[in-house]
Amino acid sequence: MYLCSWNVNSVRARLERVLAWTTAHRPDVLCLQETKVIDEAFPTEPFADAGYQALFHGQKTYNGVAILSRQTPTEICRGFDDGEDDQGARFLVAEIGPLWVASVYVPNGREVGSSHFQSKLAWLGRLRRFLETNTSPDQEVALCGDWNITPDDRDVWNPKERAGELHCHPDERAALEHLCDWGLADTFRLHHDEPGRYSWWDYRQLGFPKDRGMRIDLILATPSLADRCVAADIDREARKGKGASDHTVITAHFE
Helix, strand or coil: CEEEEEECCCCCCCHHHHHHHHHHHCCCEEEEECCCCCHHHCCHHHHHHCCCEEEEECCCCCCCEEEEECCCCEEEEECCCCCCCCCCCCEEEEEECCEEEEEEECCCCCCCCCHHHHHHHHHHHHHHHHHHHHCCCCCCEEEEEECCCCCCHHHECCHHHHCCCCCCCHHHHHHHHHHHHCCCEEHHHHCCCCCCCCCEECCHHHCCCCCCEECCEEEEECHHHHCCEEEEEEEHHHHCCCCCCCECEEEEEEC
């Protein structure tokens, strides 16, 4: 299985880019984040014409997640369904064959120490409780998306300058580590130890041309699935050109 994830920063604004990439690379599953479209306006027909069935959980202007699959996906849930505020359309789970796939868009947090930052940490705790309640590390589960956290200093271009700041704060990293302790592996790090590989670059101050980025997009997999991961990468090419999202595609291949 070829599993990919992409924060597209508006699926309608970048529809032609997404369709071109899926046509060229033919992933089995592509998870999208920041689709920024209500469900009634999601572009299902163009994706169907390209051979993909779509599940989506959206809202107007902000957030939004989707799962595109060449095999029929069965929706499991939208949001955590735990009676608390989901902070927008940020979480969608589907069953695709024996695999559970989630498209995840973690809250940004805005500012360290703010109520938004605390809500981000709480959101990650709720995600772990969702996993504990609804599935098991023994199942094949993949969580794909924009985590808005760099797992460690290898994942940020200026770690000394960014130490303690948003996306690099120890509390965020500890929350992500606690989630992974449930039974999840970072598929990229199964195959790459090197620093300086990023999935997001700021539009401002020539962030992309100067390669001043961060790796905040991850595909996390349970042990049985991670054991079958034969390759994982970041497609930097998809970030190039006029009108690109500020994120690029991340990929993982499973036997």
